[in-house]
Amino acid sequence: MMTLDQHNKNGRVHGKVALVTGGAKGIGAASVRLLVAEGAQVLISDLDVEAGQALVAEIGSSAVFIRHDVSSEEDWRQVIGHVRERYGRLDILVNNAGILICGSIEQTSLSDWHKVMRVNADSVFLGCREGLALMKDSGGSIINLSSIAALAGRDDYAAYSASKGAVAALSRSVAVLCRRRKYRIRCNTVHPDGVLTDMTRGGFPEGVDPNRLTIDSDPMNRMCRPEDVAASVLFLASDEARAINGVELRIDGGQMVMSI
DSSP states (O other), X not given: OOOSOSOOTXXXXXXXXXXXXXXXXXXXXXXXXXXXXTTOEEEEEESOHHHHHHXXXXXXXXXXXXXXXXXXXXXXXXHHHHHHHHHSOOOEEEEOOOOOOOBOTTTOOHHHHHHHHIIIIIHXXXXXXXXXXXXXXXXXXEEEEOOGGGTSOOTTBHXXXXXXXXXXXXXXXXXXXXXXXTOOEEEEEEEESEEOSHHHHTTSOTTOOGGGGBTTTOTTSOEEOHHHHHHHHHHHHSGGGTTOOSOEEEESTTGGGOOO
């Protein structure tokens, strides 16, 4: 089997070390593949051990996997410690792990609210805090996955929207901190609209083919591919984005600016 384990010395992130949470599937896996293809060493963290190990087998020694509960403070300390011990530095942190529980404010239980907040918001807080400690001496890029739901009202995603809004606000705070303290760390958020992943496929009614709803079949559709988001992650991770800090990058095919 051909693997991606071939260092691209001309790659856009050649020689950099990256950590991608929720990296075993979906947007995370697409980001891992692209970062490796462009020359990075990547640590994949996820709760899905089987999928994570399969991705490493596909990629080769340019990637390693570690089981990681992103809502656990102790797990974060262990993962960052592993990065420090194995690589000695961290250049790129992609806080991608997340869950989606649908429900309006009237339908959402406090238990579901807390669960979504732990995975989607607490994890980014912990990742940024623990990651900064390792990154601030050498600089780097933090990319936090938010959502269009953080910027536009969604009545059916109360907890999810709030969690992604917290990610965006926290990221602005981190960006300002790093600039004022001259850490040479950039912190930006990526805000996809619909992304065709295993998590979202289950939400389509029976008989509906989600592949026919993507922007590659019709530019007026709302669904994009994980690779579309990964391309933006790669850009923000690279030195090409050295002047971009505190930005909320929408990946929505123009959905937010449409008036009709």
